[in-house]
Amino acid sequence: MVRYKKSEEKRKQILYAAFQAIAGQGYDAVTLQTIADSAKVSKGVVHYYFESKEAVLVELLSWLTGKIYEKEAAAVSEQSKAADKMYAYIDSVFVSPEKNRDFYRVYLDFLARASRSAAYREINSRFYDNCARISAEIVELGQHEGVFDSRLSARETAPVIRSIIDGCLIQWLMNGQDELHAVYRDYCRKAVMKLLGSETGEKS
Amino acid sequence: MVRYKKSEEKRKQILYAAFQAIAGQGYDAVTLQTIADSAKVSKGVVHYYFESKEAVLVELLSWLTGKIYEKEAAAVSEQSKAADKMYAYIDSVFVSPEKNRDFYRVYLDFLARASRSAAYREINSRFYDNCARISAEIVELGQHEGVFDSRLSARETAPVIRSIIDGCLIQWLMNGQDELHAVYRDYCRKAVMKLLGSETGEKS
């Protein structure tokens, strides 16, 4: 009995409420009541649209990472040169202190779970793969353009790029100061470019 | 609050049990009963040595990061040349699939909490600072030795190095395959070295 199609609208509303709630209070401080309150619906409604609390969260992770990926892809496709694409990619993640704080708080909660739950890990893998594909394409383009180190393996570089992005944002989050957001983004940009061997780029 | 020094032994025993329990089942699936069972003491004892469950966890984070830092510092001090020190640093983190899995599972749980709790963030900052100091010293040494890019700011490079290390281990953890542990370690080593310009340096 896959009760679906019950107003996709309201499902989104609940997912967003769950996101807000987790961002605010943390994964396990969040109750269905909190979510329901935040979504301005009754407690029963959450269960009407979702099998269980777990189901809400699984779908939330899926939805969140899906959205992030779409934004990254869109940002990258607006540029034509490899270096510009890479900057666009990084900048599309470093959106703003507020958004990054909310997302990475929630994302860290999910990663913690994912380390033990195959379901979460699965969803996250899809996200990683998507991000890796974006990076790899940019790297290959850059190599064609002659601006990135031609000896690099695009496939092997992608995870490192993601490491730098996620690592920097986690450290920024742990630091707790909004002002440093731009600083960490800069660390990230420079590190990635250095990594890609764009000595050339820096020279200019 | 006389409760201290009662038996530093037993406190450690409980902390280790908590670590094992969290690594195994996850932060919120862990109950005081679980910890007590795992430490082979009664539930009451845990409360006898620690104010509350929260107190156990705060101390656990402190204890854990302290140990990791000590190992890193020890490993680095055994080498004399910058490049060797940096490899030693990285390798001291990439200990083994089993240990890394346990630690990063627990650590991710703490990071998730830390994003909202000043107490955890405080402890983690101390850890970050210690790690950053190690990296910075190595970078400076390498610059003196002439093997690392002299234009780099040691202070600014440190967080990126940590990003790569943590980022790679997180991705490895999400991947779920022990065999890839060495692969990710390699990505990490190469990326850090490339970043430090040792290759470029050699190239020119």
Place this chain on the structure above:
Amino acid sequence: MVRYKKSEEKRKQILYAAFQAIAGQGYDAVTLQTIADSAKVSKGVVHYYFESKEAVLVELLSWLTGKIYEKEAAAVSEQSKAADKMYAYIDSVFVSPEKNRDFYRVYLDFLARASRSAAYREINSRFYDNCARISAEIVELGQHEGVFDSRLSARETAPVIRSIIDGCLIQWLMNGQDELHAVYRDYCRKAVMKLLGSETGEKS
């Protein structure tokens, strides 16, 4: 309360669905949703035809016992001699393992309720009275025929006959083996006949 005769058809359909659902899952595992699903109507419809869940169940008991009684009466009236009528009566209850299982499961649920609810008890009493009347008439006929013990009080014998029938079927149900259905029916037949002194009568 105009709600009647709306469609006697659909009321029956719902009652039968309720019967099936209770037979299958048990009284309190049954929800209005289950009933509605089983009756291939929407949940709202059940409430449209019945005041409440309780109302469905009260009417179900009434309907069920009514049907059983009709079958008993019909079976008995097809025979003309007392002994044959009594056998027909018993056999009309011991229909088949499948039907008896379904009915007695549901009936036990009702008896449990009836022990505390006057409404259910009322309905059940009507059933008991009907059954008792059938038995009593057979007994009296048998006494006229000279095949049943003439010293027996027809009124007092009826409940004992019903005890044996219900008691045997309950024990069979608790036993869980379809194969024993015929065996218990046999116990029942013999016991009733012995009770009515037909054997003694023959003996003398």
Place this chain on the structure above:
Amino acid sequence: MVRYKKSEEKRKQILYAAFQAIAGQGYDAVTLQTIADSAKVSKGVVHYYFESKEAVLVELLSWLTGKIYEKEAAAVSEQSKAADKMYAYIDSVFVSPEKNRDFYRVYLDFLARASRSAAYREINSRFYDNCARISAEIVELGQHEGVFDSRLSARETAPVIRSIIDGCLIQWLMNGQDELHAVYRDYCRKAVMKLLGSETGEKS
């Protein structure tokens, strides 16, 4: 982890409270709160002594039927002649309106469940077997004494005797009148004796 031995005393207290509660309100109207209240303990205590609500009930059935059986066995063993034993057996069941009402209310609830739950059925089977053994021994003794019909199979008669006893008490319970308790007991006694063919007994 079979947490046991936690004061067998209190377990009994909770079981008795559960019995009282079910007798009063019915199986599914009974909540853990009701039981806890009735046992004058906190809600948590019930879960401390029993795995779950289900576990309480399973143990209750076991405990109840065990006690009933012991009483029957004790009553029978006090008599030496078959007919007296059989009367003692019947009378040990027909204790008093109050006790029979409580027991049969609860017992009917269990029977209803047992028809679907193997665990309950198992326990009830043990009870049936015990009762059957008592009856069978009495019947055989009576046959030796020459007061019971020697053609009867003791094994096959036992279930019928239990049917009459249970059947009569259920009908009495459905009737709702305390005054009829003695009347139904009498029906039961007479029917059983007639069944056992003790024409002899009646003549005297």
Place this chain on the structure above:
DNA sequence: AATGAATGAGGATTCATTCAT
């Protein structure tokens, strides 16, 4: 010191019932 019995607040989940469409 240590134990583990007892407490009770809090949370996920279920479901009869209501009601707008």
Place this chain on the structure above:
DNA sequence: CATGAATGAATCCTCATTCAT
């Protein structure tokens, strides 16, 4: 007439914490 979305009361269960022994 019919639907199924929405509600929220009620229930089982978990667990940190307290405390008598």
